Amino acid sequence: NAGVTQTPKFQVLKTGQSMTLQCAQDMNHEYMSWYRQDPGMGLRLIHYSVGAGITDQGEVPNGYNVSRSTTEDFPLRLLSAAPSQTSVYFCASSFQAGTGIYFGDGTRLSIL
């Protein structure tokens, strides 16, 4: 029962480095999204996709890029890491937008 798989689980970066957080789902869900979770801030939407080839910005998109070339994969790219991007990142998917979503276990990212 894979569901939503995120890699890596933990990552430490230096300021200015770039990296890609991977997300894959095996449920044939059209809708996928990325959230960050910070203490006192709750879950905030970074980017989302309603299907392959379609992406849009969420609440906090600056500093992040996404693409959706397949239904299964939705990678999140940090272009030039900053300490403010230290957070726990969650990828999620659902059968259709606006319904209950399934989360991965998260990537814990620290930017030094």
Added chain:
Amino acid sequence: TQLLEQSPQFLSIQEGENLTVYCNSSSVFSSLQWYRQEPGEGPVLLVTVVTGGEVKKLKRLTFQFGDARKDSSLHITAAQPGDTGLYLCAGAQSSNYKLTFGKGTLLTVNP
């Protein structure tokens, strides 16, 4: 930005007690969802409510959606230590595809 306010922010109770947590907004939602998150894991969907006034039960958990679809409550009967976790509500609006999350209620049930 539509806000969902959850209360209380923290709740610590003894095993066997009952509790209610609340999720309130000034916005109308087409559906509202409740999630539970345990440390080191992603949130797990508990229930989705879509009709004003709807009540759903999941074992000892009772979820209610307000008549005006602006608020919801989660009631737990005879809480157990396994209920410990962060409870999150999230609202969806029919006008867009985005879920808005509350900041959560951190529940601790002591044995």
